[in-house]
Amino acid sequence: MQVSARGEYAVRIAVTLVTGHPRTISASSLASAQQLPRKFAEVILGDLRRAHLVDSVRGVEGGYRLARPPARISVGEVLRAVDGPLSEVRGRRPEETSYEGAAVNLPRLWVAARAAVRSVLDEVSLEQAASGDFPVSVKELAAEEDAWLPR
Amino acid sequence: MQVSARGEYAVRIAVTLVTGHPRTISASSLASAQQLPRKFAEVILGDLRRAHLVDSVRGVEGGYRLARPPARISVGEVLRAVDGPLSEVRGRRPEETSYEGAAVNLPRLWVAARAAVRSVLDEVSLEQAASGDFPVSVKELAAEEDAWLPR
DNA sequence: CTTGAATCCTACTTGATAGATAGGATATGC
DNA sequence: GCATATCCTATCTATCAAGTAGGATTCAAG
Numbered sequence: 001m002q003v004s005a006r007g008e009y010a011v012r013i014a015v016t017l018v019t020g021h022p023r024t025i026s027a028s029s030l031a032s033a034q035q036l037p038r039k040f041a042e043v044i045l046g047d048l049r050r051a052h053l054v055d056s057v058r059g060v061e062g063g064y065r066l067a068r069p070p071a072r073i074s075v076g077e078v079l080r081a082v083d084g085p086l087s088e089v090r091g092r093r094p095e096e097t098s099y100e101g102a103a104v105n106l107p108r109l110w111v112a113a114r115a116a117v118r119s120v121l122d123e124v125s126l127e128q129a130a131s132g133d134f135p136v137s138v139k140e141l142a143a144e145e146d147a148w149l150p151r
Numbered sequence: 152m153q154v155s156a157r158g159e160y161a162v163r164i165a166v167t168l169v170t171g172h173p174r175t176i177s178a179s180s181l182a183s184a185q186q187l188p189r190k191f192a193e194v195i196l197g198d199l200r201r202a203h204l205v206d207s208v209r210g211v212e213g214g215y216r217l218a219r220p221p222a223r224i225s226v227g228e229v230l231r232a233v234d235g236p237l238s239e240v241r242g243r244r245p246e247e248t249s250y251e252g253a254a255v256n257l258p259r260l261w262v263a264a265r266a267a268v269r270s271v272l273d274e275v276s277l278e279q280a281a282s283g284d285f286p287v288s289v290k291e292l293a294a295e296e297d298a299w300l301p302r
Numbered sequence: 303c304t305t306g307a308a309t310c311c312t313a314c315t316t317g318a319t320a321g322a323t324a325g326g327a328t329a330t331g332c
Numbered sequence: 333g334c335a336t337a338t339c340c341t342a343t344c345t346a347t348c349a350a351g352t353a354g355g356a357t358t359c360a361a362g
Contacts, residue, residue, distance in 0.1 A: 001152045001153075001237070001238040001239075001264050001265065001268050002152075002153045002238070002239050003239070003240040003261070004241065004349070004350090005241045005242075005349075005350065005351095006349080006350080007240075007241075008240055008241045008248075011254070011257065012250060012253075012254040012257070015253040015254050015257070016252060016253045016254070018253060019252075019253045026307085026308065026309090027308080027309075028307095028308085033253075034250070034251075034252065034254060035251075037350090037351065037352085039351070039352060039353080040350070040351055040352085042309075042310080043350095043351085045309090046309090046310070046311090049309095049310095056308095056309060056310085057308085057358095057359090058307095058308060058309045058310080058357075058358045058359060059306095059307070059308055059309075059357095059358050059359030059360060060305095060306065060307045060308060060358095060359065060360050060361075061307080061308080061359085061360065061361090062307080062308045062358085063308075064309090075260065076302075080302070085301070085302075086152070086302075087152040087153070088152075088153050088154070089154040089158075089159055090154060090155065090156045090158075090159045091156075093301050095299045095300075095301070097159075099163060099185070100185075100186075101167060101170075101184055101185065102163075102166040102167045102169060102170045102184075102281050103162070103163040103166050103167070103185060104283070105280060105282070105283035106162065106163070106166070106280065108283065108285070108293040109226065109271070109275060109280060109285065109289070109293070110154070111292075111293050111298050111299055112271050112285070112289045112290075112292040112293040112298065113152055113268060113271040114152065114298070115292040115293070115295060115297075115298040116267040116268060116270055116271045116292055117152050117264060117267055117268060118298075118302070119267055119292075120260070120263050120264040120267045121264055122302075124260060129256060129257065129260060130253050130256070131256070132255070132256035132259065134259070134260065134263070138260070138263045139263075141262075141266040141267060141270075142259045142260075142262050142263040142266070144266060146266075147262050147263070147265065147266040147269075148246045148262055149246075150236070150244050150246070151227075151231070151236075151237075151269070151273075155320070155321090156320075156321065156322090157320080157321080177336085177337065177338090178337080178338075179337085188321090188322065188323080190322075190323060190324080191321070191322055193338075193339080194321095194322085196338090197338090197339070197340090200338095200339095207337095207338060207339085208330085208337085208338080209328075209329045209330060209336095209337060209338045209339080210328095210329055210330025210331060210335095210337055210338075211329095211330060211331050211332075211334095211335060211336045211337060212330080212331065212336080212337080213329085213330070213331090213336075213337045213338065214337075214338085215338090
């Protein structure tokens with residue numbers, strides 16, 4: 001699971017929008033709240049808008065707001081909007097892979113791995129991401145001591 | 152979870168080594184068995200050797216073999232050997248991230264997502280990857296219908 | 303109906319990285 | 333000493349991530 005700078009920034013921006021919801025917040029405010037380059041934040045907000053995750057209002061007093069209630073947008077959606085598919089294998093979707101010989105069973109493995117990623121990122125809403133009150137299954141994953149150790 | 156060409160190739164090579172274990176197999180044979188560029192396969196096998204996942208034998212009748220029994224090497228180890236950490240957020244380990252404001256809870260989320268990835272890739276051995284006889288939890292993930300659908 | 307603050311659009315730069323390929327030096331068994 | 337391997341160093345090319353630049357467009361308030 002590689003999250004790019006864009007992806008990280010997008011999620012940080014999104015949870016910041018949660019706090020002010022449903023007021024609009026300008027790109028400058030969002031950028032300074034999370035200490036991101038303003039222009040880059042604008043680009044990312046453009047992606048989120050085209051994915052219909054945020055609405056924008058132009059002009060003075062304008063800015064951005066979440067297009068749906070914070071409980072009904074998942075972190076996974078935000079990441080997909082800016083980074084593309086959550087899981088890829090050599091640039092292909094897991095279910096599109098196909099091998100011969102000893103590797104014939106790998107597609108099932110790739111699909112299972114993607115399902116595991118989804119079970120976290122698609123099950124956590126922006127509201128939960130902002131509050132820290134994740135679903136039980138996610139809390140359990142983060143509560144394991146080993147989960148915090150590098151490998 | 153992004154798996155690079157190197158990563159995919161490495162796993163395909165590794166499961167091919169399972170089938171012949173503990174005989175040595177040459178880079179050329181491995182490459183043609185999985186239809187990979189021979190020279191690139193050599194590079195990857197070098198990575199696996201330096202990670203102590205395979206042993207090599209030089210000279211005629213030489214080649215590569217798994218350094219441990221196929222049941223005691225995980226797919227995750229193979230991927231790490233060639234691609235680095237399974238999960239990164241903006242180039243950092245999940246537990247190394249830190250944010251202010253509305254994003255303070257994100258590190259726990261990143262860690263949970265990594266744990267989910269690990270629960271698949273680190274729990275499946277090369278033997279299981281070759282046979283398709285995955286752990287029950289992994290089989291269940293792959294058995295879900297939705298798991299095979301793109302999002 | 304102008305002004306200021308905001309979004310929006312197009313283009314560009316810069317550096318790093320993936321995915322190879324090339325050629326040969328080195329080791330080994332027969 | 334010869335055939336067959338691994339192993340080492342170097343190079344290439346295209347793509348992409350990350351960020352910057354400049355200005356055109358929109359809109360509410362006064």
